Amino acid sequence: MVGIDAVRRELRGSAIALVMVAATTVVSYVLIQYLDVRRGSVIYLLPVLLAGWHLGLVPALVAAVAGVLWSGYFFFSPFYSFYLGRPQEILNLLLFMVVAVVTSHLANSMKQQTEIARKREKETSDLYAFSRRLSAASSARDIYLAIEEHLANLVQRKVILFGAGGAKPFAPALPDPGQLSAPLDAAIADVQAGRSPATTVDAGQGDVWLVRRVSQKTADFGVIAIDLGSVPAETFDEVRHRVDDVLSDAAATLQHLDVARALNDARMRSETELLREALIGSVSHELRTPLASILGAATVLSKSAAVAKDERLTALAGVVRDEAERLNNDIQNLLDATRVSREQIRPHQEWIEPQDIVNAALQRRRRRLAGHNVSLDMDANLPLIYVDAVLIEQAFGQIVDNAAKYSPPGTPITVAAKRNGHDVVLSVHDEGVGLTTEESAQLGERFFRGARHAATTSGSGLGLWIAKAFVSANGGKIQAVSSGADKGSTISIHLPFGTPENQPEVGPDD
Amino acid sequence: MTEANPVVLVVDDEVQIRRFLRAGLELDGFTVQDAETGSDALRWATLKPPDLVILDLGLPDMDGSEVLERLRTWSSVPLIVLSVRSNEAEKVRLLESGADDYVVKPFGMAELLARAHAAMRRQVRVSSGEPVVKVGPLTIDLAARIVTINGARVMLTPKEYRLLQLLAQHAGNVVTHQFLLKEVWGSPHLHDTHYLRIFVRKLRQKIEDDPTQPRILLTELGVGYRLVVPEGAVQAAAS
Numbered sequence: 001m002v003g004i005d006a007v008r009r010e011l012r013g014s015a016i017a018l019v020m021v022a023a024t025t026v027v028s029y030v031l032i033q034y035l036d037v038r039r040g041s042v043i044y045l046l047p048v049l050l051a052g053w054h055l056g057l058v059p060a061l062v063a064a065v066a067g068v069l070w071s072g073y074f075f076f077s078p079f080y081s082f083y084l085g086r087p088q089e090i091l092n093l094l095l096f097m098v099v100a101v102v103t104s105h106l107a108n109s110m111k112q113q114t115e116i117a118r119k120r121e122k123e124t125s126d127l128y129a130f131s132r133r134l135s136a137a138s139s140a141r142d143i144y145l146a147i148e149e150h151l152a153n154l155v156q157r158k159v160i161l162f163g164a165g166g167a168k169p170f171a172p173a174l175p176d177p178g179q180l181s182a183p184l185d186a187a188i189a190d191v192q193a194g195r196s197p198a199t200t201v202d203a204g205q206g207d208v209w210l211v212r213r214v215s216q217k218t219a220d221f222g223v224i225a226i227d228l229g230s231v232p233a234e235t236f237d238e239v240r241h242r243v244d245d246v247l248s249d250a251a252a253t254l255q256h257l258d259v260a261r262a263l264n265d266a267r268m269r270s271e272t273e274l275l276r277e278a279l280i281g282s283v284s285h286e287l288r289t290p291l292a293s294i295l296g297a298a299t300v301l302s303k304s305a306a307v308a309k310d311e312r313l314t315a316l317a318g319v320v321r322d323e324a325e326r327l328n329n330d331i332q333n334l335l336d337a338t339r340v341s342r343e344q345i346r347p348h349q350e351w352i353e354p355q356d357i358v359n360a361a362l363q364r365r366r367r368r369l370a371g372h373n374v375s376l377d378m379d380a381n382l383p384l385i386y387v388d389a390v391l392i393e394q395a396f397g398q399i400v401d402n403a404a405k406y407s408p409p410g411t412p413i414t415v416a417a418k419r420n421g422h423d424v425v426l427s428v429h430d431e432g433v434g435l436t437t438e439e440s441a442q443l444g445e446r447f448f449r450g451a452r453h454a455a456t457t458s459g460s461g462l463g464l465w466i467a468k469a470f471v472s473a474n475g476g477k478i479q480a481v482s483s484g485a486d487k488g489s490t491i492s493i494h495l496p497f498g499t500p501e502n503q504p505e506v507g508p509d510d
Numbered sequence: 511m512t513e514a515n516p517v518v519l520v521v522d523d524e525v526q527i528r529r530f531l532r533a534g535l536e537l538d539g540f541t542v543q544d545a546e547t548g549s550d551a552l553r554w555a556t557l558k559p560p561d562l563v564i565l566d567l568g569l570p571d572m573d574g575s576e577v578l579e580r581l582r583t584w585s586s587v588p589l590i591v592l593s594v595r596s597n598e599a600e601k602v603r604l605l606e607s608g609a610d611d612y613v614v615k616p617f618g619m620a621e622l623l624a625r626a627h628a629a630m631r632r633q634v635r636v637s638s639g640e641p642v643v644k645v646g647p648l649t650i651d652l653a654a655r656i657v658t659i660n661g662a663r664v665m666l667t668p669k670e671y672r673l674l675q676l677l678a679q680h681a682g683n684v685v686t687h688q689f690l691l692k693e694v695w696g697s698p699h700l701h702d703t704h705y706l707r708i709f710v711r712k713l714r715q716k717i718e719d720d721p722t723q724p725r726i727l728l729t730e731l732g733v734g735y736r737l738v739v740p741e742g743a744v745q746a747a748a749s
Contacts, residue, residue: 288594288615293526295616300534303619321618328616348598348732351704353711355722356729363728378722384707389731390598417722504704 013051013059020047021066028074041071041092048096052103060100068093126153130246134253143257144222147214147250151226154246155239158227161214162188184225187211191223206230210240215251220258273342280338284331291331295324322367329401333462336394337446340469347388347473351504354382354417354424354495357389361397362415368401371409377416383497384504385424387474392426392493395467395478399428399491402464405457407432407488420494423476427492434489435482443480444468452485471495515541516561516630521551521577522592523570531564534619548572555581562626563589565609575604582608588629590622598732602686605733611683628682628739635679643678645737648717648726650678659717669694670713673706677727677737686734710735 024047031037044067052060069082072089084093133146144161151159160180180188180203187201191211198212208228214221224247228239301307302317339345355378362369362376403413407430414429433453435443442448447461468478471493482489497503518540520531532542543560545551548569555563563581567574578589591604591612601612610629613622635643641653647660652675657664666674672694677685687706691699699705710729714721728736 285594289524290526292594292615292617293524293530296527296534296619297530299618299620300530300537303534304537324616351707352731353707353729356731359723360729360731376723380722381711384704393731504702504708506702506705506708 010056010058013055014062016055017047017051017059017063018066020050021063021070023047024067025070025074028070032074039075041075041088044068044071044092045096045099048100049103052100053107055104056108057101057104060104061097064093064096064100068096123154126150127246131249134249137253137257140221140254140257143250143253147224147246150246151224151243154242155226155228157229160225162192162223162225180225184209184211188223188225192219194219200228200236203227208236210243212243212247214247215254216248217251217255221251221254276338277342280335284335287331288328291324291328295321295328298324325367330460333460333466336466336470337462340466345391345469345473347391349386349388349474351384351386352389354378354385354426357393357396358415358417358426360389360393361400364393365397365400365404368404369413372404372407373410373412375412375414377414377418379418382417382419382424385495385497387476387495388470391470392474392476392495395470396426396428396493398463398467399478399493402491403428403430403432405459406430406453422496422498423494424497425492425494427490429488429490431488432486434485434487435480436485440480440482444478467493515539517541517543517558518562518564518626519543519545519551519554519560520564521545521548521569521574522564522566523547523568524566527566527592530619531622534623535564538623546570548574548577551577552580555585555587559585560587562630563587564592564622564626565589566592567604568594575607578604578609579607586633588626588633590625590629592617601733602688605684605686606688610680624739625683628680632680632683643681645678645681645726645739648737650674652678657717664716666713666716670709670716673709674713674717677735681737682739684730684734684736688734690734706735 021044024044028040028043031040031043047063048060048067051063068089069084071092072084072086073080073082076086076089127150130146130150133150134143137143137146148159148161183201184203187199187209188211190196191199191213197216198210201209201211203209207230210226210228212224213219214224226239226243228236231239298317298320302314302321307313307317358376358378362374400413400415407413411431416425416427416429418425418427433450435450436452439450439452444464444467445461446465448465449459449461464478471478474495476493476495478491478493480489480491516539518535520528520535520542522528522531523546528544528546532544535542540562543554543558545554548571551563551565551569554560565574565577569577574591578591581587581589588610589608591601591609592615593601593604593612594615604612610632611625613625634640641651643650643652649658651657655671655675657666657671657674673690676690676693687703688700690706691702694709695702695705710727711721714724714727717726718724726738728738730736
């Protein structure tokens, strides 16, 4: 088939070459008859050159032979005869044939180079289009589509992309088993699992596939399988290099997209955090300033002569003060809750006398405890503990608050500070509503409030949760013990002091 | 100061706070001068030197601590800081830069007055050279270095006495850990808070009825210690 085509082409070329020689002959005749030009044999080089350039070697040689014959006919004696034997003619023939060979060769290589250049240009523009598509891609899906199309275009065969087993939701999924040939399935699984970064596999009938990760660095971006057909080894290497180039660009873009997405997520999160922080900060400031005026004014009123002499008015002023204090406490809880949930509890630990913490907590809540019968049971000479005293005081105060809140006025509350093994235990016992087993289990969970008291007692369910966080930040724990509903409860903070040898020492007193 | 009413300069940008402070302080016998800004405060303090300054930390034109620092370059007027910050390090910093005491918002008038009177008494004691400090049942004769409880002599070691002496000089006001450690043990022990814990425990055993529930030598968590003046004594001293 190919041979006949070539012969046909050569014959057509040769015919055209002869036509050109004929045209040259007409011109030669005119030159001789009317202008009397006698040395013009070189004019027959013209069809040889043209044929060599445009039609190839065979037509050029045909033109050379015909040209030499005709030039002998016109320009060499005996004129008007096809005698081919004069030395000048032999020289011309050789010259024409060399020109034919050189010209056709030059033209041929020129054509080849042009062809290569054109091909390169197409590749470059394809690659350029591909990278433009990559840089415009806003999702991984876009990138995968671009890879698939570009590679398919490049190798002119099938390209399949596989995901990374759900690690990245945007990558295409793995194929159903059995859809591809067994060796190809095995190769994909190998690359997927990271046993090899790239491999080639014969899928049967000499059909070679290249299987590799999209990114050489990570399996996160999935696996690609490219059908190369039956290609010779040298072409295979070339294709492989081009695939490498394409994929390294694509992987970089995927990486970039991934990082950008993570950055975006992080920025969104931190902006939300900042907003919340600013909001709570400003709200608490806005609430606390008027609270300070309310509470301060109430204390001034209660001391004024007019109010002081009327018990009912004094009590009212006291109510204003107490409620303002309670509100202030709630705001403090809100602020503390955000600190806890942002994990911003950084204990400033120092050695402290345990009873100092208990006394400070009771002192701050003396008005709220006024209705109860508070008794204290503290060991003298408790070991010093190494904690953030302010945090522990807040935690213990919360427990004291709860005892006052959930036990009837007039009932006893016992506050104790004891040593127990390697712990110092600060506890509050009340004879109030107690805890059911269920309530004990949920106590200290964020927003947990016992259903039995939700209607009768106000609260946010944050207090004990915050207390727990403050205590555990200091290496301690909170325990709750109750014999059941309405049987009172004991809530205690356990803080390790280590061993007596760990206690700090002080030099002799002068 | 004994005849005319003492003058108090109240520095706060919140009008409602100034209003109740004015009422409370006037009821207590003070003449009140208001200032809304830091620069106002500094001007008033120069024009009409007050006997007491009550300073809010959040001011529109400058931070309250800056007012304090500038004021302290030329005046030792008793000064109480109003703080909304429950930040102990900040309180310590303010005390170190010359505040006599602080109250945390929201606060009751009685608490503020107790701190203010204590600071003013200290001023009088320093200027008159009065050698005896009485804190409830406790009497500390700074000249004779004698400590008694209800007339009975209490024997103290030199460091215990030094500690009590420093607290007595600031009776009613808080004294920071750092100040006590520096004065009693020297700069190298500035962070050895446990020295204080141990000596305060010893001291309480000698001067308190129940050392586990102290009534005289109180702990200000995260800040320092305070020798507390019983409320009756405040009223007596003020009148």
